[in-house]
Amino acid sequence: MEKTWEQLEEYQPMVLKMVGNSLKKERVAHAYLFEGSRGTGKKEVAFLLAKSLFCTNKQDYRPCNDCVNCRRISSGNHPDIHMIEPDGQSIKKGQIQALQEEFSKTGVESNRKIYIINHADKMTANAANSLLKFLEEPSSQTVAILVTEQIHRILNTILSRCQVLSFKPLLPKVISEQLVNEGISTTIASLIANTTNNLEEARRLSTDAWFGQCRSIVLQLYEVLNTRPADAFFVIQDKWLQHFKEKDQLSFGLDILLLVYKDLLYIQLGDEESIIFHDQVVKFKQYALQTSSRRISDQITAIFEAKRRLHTNMNPHLLMEQLVIKLQEGLKLV
Structure with a gap:
């Protein structure tokens, strides 16, 4: 059009x-x-x-x-x-x-x-x-x-x-609104808009089955970290590393995981308008009550550090296991 x-x-x-x-x-x-x-x-x-x-x-x-x-x-x-x-x-x-x-x-x-x-x-x-x-x-x-x-x-x-x-990169709000106008659900449009500032790429992701699975696997890992921490390593082995096989794919998965932790911060700050995973708000609010802003900031830092180390030829399996250990530390307030 x-x-x-x-x-x-x-x-x-x-x-x-x-x-x-x-x-x-x-x-x-x-x-x-x-x-x-x-x-x-x-x-x-x-x-x-x-x-x-x-x-x-x-x-x-x-x-x-x-x-x-x-x-x-x-x-x-x-x-x-x-x-x-x-x-x-x-x-x-x-x-x-x-x-x-x-x-x-x-x-x-x-x-x-x-x-x-x-x-x-x-x-x-x-x-x-x-x-x-x-x-x-x-x-x-x-x-x-x-x-x-x-x-x-x-x-x-x-x-x-x-x-x-x-020409400036498009704002997430602009991309999200455009995708919604084209028939994409608000939940998916919001996530895509926060992973790319390229409208053409956003449209491609909206019809990409691989991207749809990304969201599911990231949310599964996060939930397991909170409910069954010991199973997190199995999710990494059986789901995460099977789906995010290349470095750029793994980096993309970490970007989405980062957005999960940012949502927790938004909830703690009372900024619900900025939340990306709209359909997960009830669960995220429960998790947000069990941790501190300082701990979430540390977890966000750990993900950034994992992204940095990803480009130093570190073994992806070892990198993700070490990240999981850091994310598990202090999940609940003592």
């Missing part, structure tokens, strides 16, 4: 404000560089800007998303908007040269032309140098939009010729 200006404004208020001001004052830059992590809306805003420049039914400067031009841009069929993607692993010189040749012609329907280079950091050195020449002689009717997740890999000479707009 196409995002409206208002929807993208919720995700990236500063970016949309700057783009909006440029459109209002009719001072659109000849070259932009949209940079930020994956899933923050860079490409969507690039197409939104293109629509704003071609829309025949704008509300002030905002595109209608429904006129012929807006629909053609959405479907990738507007003749005066050109998109360049990596050809294999890189964007090659020939692709930039073909673009320059295309832009030397008169626009099909107007004098304005827009080109969007996705993953601009993947340009070869020759491609980047060809683009640089293109940027040095801008046409007043040409707008370039470069999109990248790796701004440090863009030539300084190209950066200096672009207006750089930085």
Whole structure:
């Protein structure tokens, strides 16, 4: 579904404000560089800007998303908007040269032309140098939009010729609300939103059976630690290490376990709005009464330490056993 200006404004208020001001004052830059992590809306805003420049039914400067031009841009069929993607692993010189040749012609329907280079950091050195020449002689009717997740890999000479707009990671609340709007339960949406700030990744996790099992195994380990501590090692052996096999998976499992202990702190602080495991509140309140804030802080520290040691080539089985011992210490107030 196409995002409206208002929807993208919720995700990236500063970016949309700057783009909006440029459109209002009719001072659109000849070259932009949209940079930020994956899933923050860079490409969507690039197409939104293109629509704003071609829309025949704008509300002030905002595109209608429904006129012929807006629909053609959405479907990738507007003749005066050109998109360049990596050809294999890189964007090659020939692709930039073909673009320059295309832009030397008169626009099909107007004098304005827009080109969007996705993953601009993947340009070869020759491609980047060809683009640089293109940027040095801008046409007043040409707008370039470069999109990248790796701004440090863009030539300084190209950066200096672009207006750089930085896209911030999405807030958990924004991701959670979007997932709920797409039919994901509040419980799952809240957990996913606190494990990634990437909306695309969040959507992938929402349909991933492996992720669904993560939650179940983490909660099982936590409950066993509180009710049958001696069985915790069996859960580690039979469930945890069988599911979290790779280092990044194990780190992910620890991230979810961390959220459990954070929920206990929120309960003790009376901040129930921040709780992530909504369906576990009754149980968590019982556990929270049996321990102290200091102990929970120590347990959170132990999990952070386990994550750190995970990347020192420590044996995962030994790491988890040692973590379980630390988490078991002082579970109840004396």
